[in-house]
Every structure is written in structure tokens, then in C-alpha cells.
Amino acid sequence: MNTQLLEKYARLIVKTGINLEKNQTLVIxxxxxxxxxSRALAETAYKEGARDVVIVWRDELFTKIRYTHAPxxxxxxxxxxxxxxxxxxVRQGAAFVSIAASDPELLKDIEPGRIAKAQKAGSTALRxxxxxxxxxxxxxxxxxxxxxxxxxxVFPDLSEEAAIARLWELICQVVRVDTPDPVAAWNxxxxxxxxRLDFLNGHNFKTLHYKNSxxxxxxxxxxxxxxxxxxxxxxxxxxxxxxxxxxxxxxxLPQRTGVNGKVVSSKPLNxxxxxxDGFMLTFTDGKIVDFTAKTGYESLKHLLETDEGASYLGEVxxxxxxxxxxxxxxxxxxxxxxxxxxxxxxxxxAYPVCLANSENYTAEELAQKGVNDSLVHEDFMLGTADxxxxxxxxxxxxxxxxxxxxxxx
Amino acid sequence: MNTQLLEKYARLIVKTGINLEKNQTLVIxxxxxxxxxSRALAETAYKEGARDVVIVWRDELFTKIRYTHAPxxxxxxxxxxxxxxxxxxVRQGAAFVSIAASDPELLKDIEPGRIAKAQKAGSTALRxxxxxxxxxxxxxxxxxxxxxxxxxxVFPDLSEEAAIARLWELICQVVRVDTPDPVAAWNxxxxxxxxRLDFLNGHNFKTLHYKNSxxxxxxxxxxxxxxxxxxxxxxxxxxxxxxxxxxxxxxxLPQRTGVNGKVVSSKPLNxxxxxxDGFMLTFTDGKIVDFTAKTGYESLKHLLETDEGASYLGEVxxxxxxxxxxxxxxxxxxxxxxxxxxxxxxxxxAYPVCLANSENYTAEELAQKGVNDSLVHEDFMLGTADxxxxxxxxxxxxxxxxxxxxxxx
Numbered sequence: 070m071n072t073q074l075l076e077k078y079a080r081l082i083v084k085t086g087i088n089l090e091k092n093q094t095l096v097i098x099x100x101x102x103x104x105x106x107s108r109a110l111a112e113t114a115y116k117e118g119a120r121d122v123v124i125v126w127r128d129e130l131f132t133k134i135r136y137t138h139a140p141x142x143x144x145x146x147x148x149x150x151x152x153x154x155x156x157x158x159v160r161q162g163a164a165f166v167s168i169a170a171s172d173p174e175l176l177k178d179i180e181p182g183r184i185a186k187a188q189k190a191g192s193t194a195l196r197x198x199x200x201x202x203x204x205x206x207x208x209x210x211x212x213x214x215x216x217x218x219x220x221x222x223v224f225p226d227l228s229e230e231a232a233i234a235r236l237w238e239l240i241c242q243v244v245r246v247d248t249p250d251p252v253a254a255w256n257x258x259x260x261x262x263x264x265r266l267d268f269l270n271g272h273n274f275k276t277l278h279y280k281n282s283x284x285x286x287x288x289x290x291x292x293x294x295x296x297x298x299x300x301x302x303x304x305x306x307x308x309x310x311x312x313x314x315x316x317x318x319x320x321x322l323p324q325r326t327g328v329n330g331k332v333v334s335s336k337p338l339n340x341x342x343x344x345x346d347g348f349m350l351t352f353t354d355g356k357i358v359d360f361t362a363k364t365g366y367e368s369l370k371h372l373l374e375t376d377e378g379a380s381y382l383g384e385v386x387x388x389x390x391x392x393x394x395x396x397x398x399x400x401x402x403x404x405x406x407x408x409x410x411x412x413x414x415x416x417x418x419a420y421p422v423c424l425a426n427s428e429n430y431t432a433e434e435l436a437q438k439g440v441n442d443s444l445v446h447e448d449f450m451l452g453t454a455d456x457x458x459x460x461x462x463x464x465x466x467x468x469x470x471x472x473x474x475x476x477x478x
Numbered sequence: 479m480n481t482q483l484l485e486k487y488a489r490l491i492v493k494t495g496i497n498l499e500k501n502q503t504l505v506i507x508x509x510x511x512x513x514x515x516s517r518a519l520a521e522t523a524y525k526e527g528a529r530d531v532v533i534v535w536r537d538e539l540f541t542k543i544r545y546t547h548a549p550x551x552x553x554x555x556x557x558x559x560x561x562x563x564x565x566x567x568v569r570q571g572a573a574f575v576s577i578a579a580s581d582p583e584l585l586k587d588i589e590p591g592r593i594a595k596a597q598k599a600g601s602t603a604l605r606x607x608x609x610x611x612x613x614x615x616x617x618x619x620x621x622x623x624x625x626x627x628x629x630x631x632v633f634p635d636l637s638e639e640a641a642i643a644r645l646w647e648l649i650c651q652v653v654r655v656d657t658p659d660p661v662a663a664w665n666x667x668x669x670x671x672x673x674r675l676d677f678l679n680g681h682n683f684k685t686l687h688y689k690n691s692x693x694x695x696x697x698x699x700x701x702x703x704x705x706x707x708x709x710x711x712x713x714x715x716x717x718x719x720x721x722x723x724x725x726x727x728x729x730x731l732p733q734r735t736g737v738n739g740k741v742v743s744s745k746p747l748n749x750x751x752x753x754x755d756g757f758m759l760t761f762t763d764g765k766i767v768d769f770t771a772k773t774g775y776e777s778l779k780h781l782l783e784t785d786e787g788a789s790y791l792g793e794v795x796x797x798x799x800x801x802x803x804x805x806x807x808x809x810x811x812x813x814x815x816x817x818x819x820x821x822x823x824x825x826x827x828a829y830p831v832c833l834a835n836s837e838n839y840t841a842e843e844l845a846q847k848g849v850n851d852s853l854v855h856e857d858f859m860l861g862t863a864d865x866x867x868x869x870x871x872x873x874x875x876x877x878x879x880x881x882x883x884x885x886x887x
Contacts (some may be wrong), residue, residue: 083872101510101535104510104539108537108543115544116547120547120548121544121552122543123557126537128513131520135520138525139524139528139531149562150562150563151559153559153562154559184689224704316596408879
């Protein structure tokens with residue numbers, strides 16, 4: 070990755086991703102391996118007027134050592150100082166950039182119960198922090214840069230160096246950093262997504278019915294007042310930002326108890342360093358009442374057992390089968406990319422911003438209106454080349470939404 | 479560095495350095511560049527029964543970006559979460575390993591006032607933490623591993639790779655990792671240092687008079703009840719540990735107001751990424767009343783102005799000119815090595831453990847007994863090949879302590 074592209078990418082994230090304000094603090098969650106990129110981000114942020122930059126480093130090889138050797142009791146603990154770290158900055162109105170670049174198979178030999186404990190302890194401790202981000206109180210952006218282990222998993226036949234270079238190339242392409250003016254390219258991309266939002270919000274569908282040859286046959290009810298979002302999001306005081314780069318999806322929330330039928334996964338899900346693949350879920354009145362998985366059954370079980378809300382859905386997202394990331398025809402083993410190559414749903418917590426006036430409702434009122442809550446939010450893919458989605462409006466009109474894997478309009 | 483030596487070094491630090499207890503937590507302060515070594519330390523610690531390992535990563539290139547670009551006000555702040563991090567673990571009785579491996583010239587272009595502010599904010603926030611370590615409430619150990627920038631400064635004529643390899647070789651030599659049984663080698667080293675301690679503690683000197691051809695002519699009074707320490711130290715409940723690896727020094731504390739005369743530095747001092755070199759200090763009744771420096775005058779001024787105690791001495795340490803590190807005849811630009819190649823003194827805070835019964839005294843009583851206090855503790859070197867030190871006992875007897883740079887006995 071040459072320095073010029075690195076700086077262009079950093080600038081896109083600071084300007085368009087988190088849309089940094091003067092005197093705002095930026096918190097970067099970074100693998101130690103991505104240090105050159107995080108330094109470029111930090112320098113760009115200071116030059117654009119950041120008050121301060123805090124880098125929270127992590128090292129997944131140390132994480133693996135800890136999961137392998139530490140006594141089990143430590144995984145139920147989450148240190149107060151680490152909670153205070155996030156709470157301090159989220160309360161100050163900081164912007165958050167998170168670099169997602171894990172080795173997809175890092176934790177495959179770790180007993181899933183240890184990971185589930187740590188995941189739950191972290192989600193519980195950071196609940197307020199995560200709720201603030203998921204309701205867009207702060208601007209935030211998830212991005213990726215290649216790391217050696219991840220690149221080698223995506224391109225197993227290339228040398229490490231070549232795999233990293235190829236992954237950089239792909240990332241630059243799908244985040245439009247390879248265009249002359251990435252900020253302008255994103256503005257035009259946002260307008261394209263807006264047309265889809267206008268169609269979906271205009272029809273105000275009551276249900277979507279999914280069907281494909283893998284065996285998916287699922288009806289998802291959408292609550293009164295649901296809003297389709299995509300492209301950019303806004304903080305309550307109107308500051309625009311892009312929560313995921315890349316992003317190709319439009320998404321809303323399901324009615325918590327309104328999901329019925331079967332769904333079959335179309336891509337593996339990388340959950341905390343474990344792959345879950347070839348899974349089928351059966352829903353009755355919103356709840357997953359049965360599931361199977363060819364790979365990672367235990368991990369899926371732990372995920373669904375995190376809490377009551379983990380076995381209900383929290384997101385409905387539409388991505389055409391012919392999307393730039395999908396057409397690259399590469400499995401990234403990284404949700405940030407794979408979710409933007411495929412229609413998907415999410416286990417767990419819903420984004421309250423997808424419900425009109427949600428900022429005026431209490432947690433109880435949100436639950437009554439069908440907004441699912443959970444410590445987890447995990448996307449999984451179901452899009453295929455033959456996916457059909459039929460929408461039914463509140464007036465009973467049936468309108469094709471997807472035909473042959475792509476938007477029908 | 480081959481894996482076997484890395485593991486041997488890690489084991490020496492865990493067993494002999496911090497002398498880890500079962501169920502103790504280990505906190506490692508590590509540059510991100512030293513990740514392979516810190517991972518080896520963590521794995522060794524878990525295998526030796528650590529309850530948990532916490533790695534506090536730092537990246538000095540990011541530190542430099544921050545010093546260069548952040549608004550000045552942020553340097554007066556020290557985040558509460560970071561204070562809580564250290565206080566949590568020090569109160570839990572954790573062991574601390576700190577990896578000292580800075581680029582000696584990292585911050586040479588940074589305005590020293592910015593560094594001084596950050597240094598003071600950090601020292602103030604971490605006062606209790608540092609006091610606990612300096613009074614040996616917790617076991618701790620400072621060690622080094624080569625980093626590219628540091629190795630290139632020590633061996634400017636070698637390639638980066640060769641410089642790192644050469645520095646590893648030297649470190650393994652001076653920390654005795656190249657011996658068949660490093661733990662045994664350290665036991666025998668501790669016994670050698672014990673002979674020097676016996677001589678010095680046996681004579682209970684009232685003053686030491688330093689003289690050499692550089693212009694040093696200094697009298698240092700030692701308080702009633704001072705204790706010479708060296709090699710290993712002990713926690714209040716008797717757990718032995720080695721605070722510095724390598725260590726060749728024996729040391730005690732001066733009577734705060736009993737230092738008079740002139741001292742000329744014999745090696746540069748690397749203070750927060752700035753070199754201070756060729757400096758002369760004039761003392762009257764313990765206080766530095768005048769100073770000059772060929773290099774880094776402003777940095778020295780900021781150091782001495784940190785607080786009242788910074789311009790008094792806190793440590794008197796003796797190292798023969800013919801010591802293993804000194805004989806390598808290499809300037810390491812790293813206090814951990816350079817202080818163990820030369821007699822030295824320290825600006826600022828004294829180690830209370832060098833005074834008998836100090837654990838029973840209040841801070842006020844310690845001050846009355848001549849124990850200096852400060853936010854800083856910075857060693858500087860004065861040893862030369864012609865250094866003479868003459869001791870005077872409390873009975874007025876004059877006994878040579880150093881002749882021609884080495885112990886006289």
C-alpha cells in the first residue's frame with residue numbers, strides 16, 4: 070500500500086466516514102498490525118482539527134494466548150478501567166473508528182464457552198456505549214485494512230505479501246479510494262442508495278416474503294413506523310456520517326414477533342474467530358425454535374443462548390446479488406464485506422433509529438413496538454442468485470421487491 | 479532472535495525478574511513493535527500460573543504524531559481510565575514488567591514544554607502507583623528488547639536487521655540469557671553484589687567524596703540509617719525480585735540537603751526522547767543552584783523545574799568502570815544499560831526502601847530524615863576511568879571506596 074493511497078483512505082474516513090468536527094476526540098480501535106494505517110488516521114484527524122486521538126490497540130495473537138491458557142474465571146470479568154475508557158469518550162461526544170481485520174480462523178481451537186463468556190461480559194459492561202453508537206448519538210465508522218492472517222485466508226494461493234497487496238487493492242476498489250475523488254464518489258453512491266430507500270419507504274411494506282432454492286421460505290413482518298436506512302446516517306443533531314465503509318445495504322428492523330418460516334445461510338459467518346457455516350434456522354412468531362449447522366454448531370448455540378433477544382432478529386438488509394462486492398465473487402470471511410455482498414438478517418439487537426420517533430420512547434415502549442433488544446448483533450447472509458422477495462403493503466397489495474437476486478424495480 | 483532464546487529470556491524475567499506467584503496478574507507495558515516478545519512473556523506467565531496478563535501497548539510513532547499535532551492543552555491532562563488501569567492492578571498486587579526500548583531521538587524536534595507538561599500530568603496522576611513500586615509493594619522488572627530505531631542509533635553503521643541482531647546478542651549477554659542456566663547465573667551474580675553491599679553497609683559511611691579529571695568534585699552525605707541495596711530486592715512480605723535486568727549497581731539514598739560541590743556528566747541522558755549531554759551541576763546544601771549543558775539545556779531545565787524535589791538528588795549508585803556492560807564500550811542511549819555501566823546519581827525521588835524502617839514513617843517523617851520526594855526520578859552518569867571516591871565514616875575514618883574508576887577493595 071503506497072503512502073498516498075493510505076492518506077487518501079484515511080482522509081475519506083475522517084471526512085466522509087466519521088465526518089470529524091473541530092475539537093472532537095477520535096478513538097481508534099486498531100490491531101497492532103495496522104499501526105501504519107492508524108497513525109495515518111491519527112495524523113489526518115489532528116490536521117482536520119481533532120482535539121485528541123486515542124488509539125486502543127489490540128493484538129489477536131495475545132488474545133488467542135489468553136483464551137488458550139488463562140483460567141476460565143477471568144472470561145466472566147470485564148475491567149472497570151476499560152469500561153471507563155469507552156464511556157469517557159462516548160459521553161464526551163467522541164467519534165469512533167474501528168478497524169475490523171481479524172484472522173477468520175484465529176479461535177477455531179478455543180472452547181466456544183470461553184469465548185461466549187468473554188463476549189457476554191464485554192457486551193454487558195459496554196451496553197450503554199454500544200447503545201449510544203447504535204442509536205447514532207456519536208459518529209462512528211467500521212473500516213478494514215488487510216492483515217497477514219486475514220489476507221492469506223482470503224487468498225490462500227498467494228504469498229503473504231501478494232495476498233496483502235491483493236486485499237488492499239480490493240478494499241481500495243470497494244471503498245472507492247481508487248477513484249480520483251473518493252469523497253465525491255461517495256456522494257454519488259449515497260444518491261443511488263437513496264432511490265432504493267425512497268421505493269421501500271414509499272411502499273411501507275407490512276411483510277417481506279423470502280424464497281430461494283437453498284430452502285429459504287421466510288416471512289418477515291415490518292413494524293408500523295419502520296424506516297429503511299442506508300448509505301449515510303445522522304446523529305440527533307443532524308451530523309451525517311457513514312457507519313460502514315464499504316456499505317451497499319439498505320436496512321430496517323423486523324417486528325420482533327413477526328418472523329415465521331425457514332432461512333438457510335448462503336455464506337459462512339465469522340463469529341469471534343469461529344466460522345459458522347451451512348446453517349438453517351426455523352422461526353415461529355419471531356423466535357428461533359430450531360437450528361442446524363454443518364460447521365460451528367456449538368458457536369451458533371452459544372451465540373443464540375447469549376440472552377433471550379439473541380434468538381430473535383434485529384435487522385433486515387437488502388443488497389443486490391449484482392453489487393460491486395458481490396461481483397468480486399470473493400468470500401472475505403469478514404462481515405463488513407460479506408454483508409455488503411448479500412441480503413442479510415441479524416441476530417439480536419435492532420437499531421432503534423430504524424423506528425420513527427424512537428428517540429422519544431423508553432426501552433419498554435421500544436420493546437412493545439417490536440424492537441428487539443440483546444447484548445449481541447450479528448449479521449448472517451441469505452442472498453442468492455435466485456432469491457425472490459415479495460412485499461405486501463398494509464393495503465394488501467403484492468409488489469415484487471427482489472427478482473433473481475436483485476431489486477425488481 | 480530465535481524462539482528458544484526468546485523463551486529463555488521470558489522465563490528468566492518471569493522466574494527471577496518478577497518472581498511471579500501463582501494466581502498473580504502480570505501487567506506488561508510494551509511497545510507494539512515488541513509484540514513477539516510480549517506474547518512469549520504472556521504465555522510463560524500463564525504457564526507459570528498467572529491468573530491473568532494485561533498488555534498495555536504503546537506506539538512511540540503515534541506518540542510523536544500526538545506531540546507534533548495535538549493542541550497543547552491535552553498535555554496537561556491524564557485520563558482517569560488510564561490511572562484506574564494502573565491503580566486497579568497495583569492494588570490487586572499484580573507484578574509489572576516494563577519494556578524500555580525507545581528511539582533515543584524520537585522527540586528531538588518536539589518543543590520540550592509539551593513533553594514536560596505530559597510528563598508532569600502523568601507523574602501526578604500515577605503518583606500512588608509509582609510510590610508503591612518504588613517502595614517494593616509489588617514486584618516489578620524493567621527489561622529491554624531491541625526495536626529498529628533504537629538499534630540503529632546504537633549501531634548506526636549496521637543495516638537495520640544487523641543492528642537488531644547485534645543488540646539482541648548484547649542484551650542476551652548482559653542479562654546472562656546466553657548462559658546454560660540464566661536463573662543460576664543470576665544467583666551467583668547476586669552473591670557478588672552482596673559482597674559490595676556488605677562492605678558499604680558495614681562501614682556506614684557519613685559522606686562520599688567524588689573526584690575525577692572531568693571536573694567532578696562532589697561531597698554526598700548519606701543519612702543515618704541508609705541502606706545500600708543491589709541485585710535483588712524484596713517486597714514487605716519477603717518476596718524477592720530483580721527490579722532491573724540487567725543490574726550491576728549498588729545504590730542508596732543521599733541526605734537531601736547534604737550534597738555540595740560540582741558534578742560533570744560522563745554520558746548523555748535520554749530524557750523523554752531528548753538527549754541531554756555534557757552537563758555540569760553545582761550543588762549547595764543539596765540543591766542544584768547552577769547548571770550548564772552542551773546539548774539539551776532546555777530539556778534539563780524542564781526536568782529540574784518539574785517540582786522542588788527535582789533539583790535535589792534521590793539516588794547514589796556505584797558501578798565499577800570495569801563492569802560487563804561498561805566493557806562492551808557501547809553507548810546504549812538507554813538508561814537501563816547506561817546506568818549499569820557507570821556510577822550515577824538520580825534527580826528527584828529517593829527510594830524509601832533505602833532507609834531503615836521507612837515503612838513505619840509518614841511522608842513528613844521521611845522528609846525530615848532527608849529522603850527526597852519528587853514526581854521524577856532520573857538517573858544520570860558520572861563514572862569515568864579515573865573516578866576516585868573517598869568514604870568518611872561516622873567516626874571520621876577515611877576509607878577509599880573507588881580507585882581508578884573501580885571499587886578499591
